[in-house]
Amino acid sequence: MKYLPLVIAALAQSGSAHYIFSKLVVNGEESSDWQYIRETTRSECYMPTKWTNTFDNLTPSDSDFRCNLGSFSNAAKTEVAEVAAGDTIAMKLFYDGTIGHPGPGQVYMSKAPSGNIQEYEGDGDWFKIWEKTLCDDNKDLTTDAWCAYGMSGFEFQIPAATPAGEYLVRAEHVGLHGAQSNEAEFFYSCAQIKVTGSGSGSPSLAYKIPGIYNDSMTLFNGLNLWMDSADAVELDILDTPIGDDVWVGGSSGVSVSVSSSVVSSAAPSTTAAVHFQPQTSSSVIPVTTTASSSTDTSQTDQCGAPYWS
Numbered sequence: 209m210k211y212l213p214l215v216i217a218a219l220a221q222s223g224s225a226h227y228i229f230s231k232l233v234v235n236g237e238e239s240s241d242w243q244y245i246r247e248t249t250r251s252e253c254y255m256p257t258k259w260t261n262t263f264d265n266l267t268p269s270d271s272d273f274r275c276n277l278g279s280f281s282n283a284a285k286t287e288v289a290e291v292a293a294g295d296t297i298a299m300k301l302f303y304d305g306t307i308g309h310p311g312p313g314q315v316y317m318s319k320a321p322s323g324n325i326q327e328y329e330g331d332g333d334w335f336k337i338w339e340k341t342l343c344d345d346n347k348d349l350t351t352d353a354w355c356a357y358g359m360s361g362f363e364f365q366i367p368a369a370t371p372a373g374e375y376l377v378r379a380e381h382v383g384l385h386g387a388q389s390n391e392a393e394f395f396y397s398c399a400q401i402k403v404t405g406s407g408s409g410s411p412s413l414a415y416k417i418p419g420i421y422n423d424s425m426t427l428f429n430g431l432n433l434w435m436d437s438a439d440a441v442e443l444d445i446l447d448t449p450i451g452d453d454v455w456v457g458g459s460s461g462v463s464v465s466v467s468s469s470v471v472s473s474a475a476p477s478t479t480a481a482v483h484f485q486p487q488t489s490s491s492v493i494p495v496t497t498t499a500s501s502s503t504d505t506s507q508t509d510q511c512g513a514p515y516w517s
């Protein structure tokens with residue numbers, strides 16, 4: 209892997225460290241890149257989706273905001289992972305990246321109406337099963353006040369009440385450091401899973417993608433992490449689906465609060481240096497590596513250079 213030191217230095221100064229979810233972890237086994245996650249056709253897969261100063265002309269108002277640009281064209285060749293309802297799985301970042309931007313992380317699911325996830329574009333209903341927002345209001349809102357800051361992936365439970373069937377699982381992180389100029393950055397992709405078991409729950413809230421977010425929401429367009437108070441940020445969160453309760457199972461809207469105080473134990477311990485360096489240790493997710501994706505040069509080439517940008 210070749211790095212150009214001058215380029216790296218310049219990027220570190222600009223604060224760009226981008227990322228995308230490429231690996232699925234099931235039963236403690238880490239997949240190879242894009243084995244179960246639909247690969248985007250972007251030349252640089254880790255670039256964010258924004259409303260302004262876009263890459264590849266993609267915005268959160270487009271249909272490809274579901275699972276990233278062009279990824280449906282790869283659905284048929286993407287495998288489907290079998291997961292028992294109630295199991296905890298994870299989606300990990302490409303190239304051992306870590307989340308280097310401040311903002312919330314969430315996971316949504318959507319069931320394939322036909323029963324075949326490889327034919328499903330994600331135009332049906334989505335529901336939210338996991339959410340991490342502010343973990344510690346006393347920390348820096350531009351970095352580690354956010355639970356997801358420094359994470360190398362998201363680990364979450366498929367609710368035990370999830371009905372059997374094939375689903376898209378969409379992990380998303382939103383960088384809010386540019387929200388003051390309508391440049392919130394969305395990082396996301398979708399895994400294909402087959403849920404087994406006898407769950408009979410019914411999610412209480414449903415969303416459409418696109419449509420779930422818009423740039424009239426202050427959280428994405430107007431909020432200023434360097435100026436606003438934590439209380440103001442929390443109010444902005446509550447004005448979006450990111451502030452909605454997650455569905456943890458049940459058929460009558462049983463859910464848990466996502467208030468900032470509840471999740472503080474999950475805060476990763478990070479330092480400023482992590483922001484600009486690929487993570488080499490202390491993953492937040494227990495990982496048993498079974499496939500060495502880093503030696504697969506075709507995948508790396510397809511996705512562009514490592515997650516620097």
Ligand SMILES: [Cu+2]
Pocket residue numbers: 223224225226256309383393
């Ligand atoms: Cu960025």
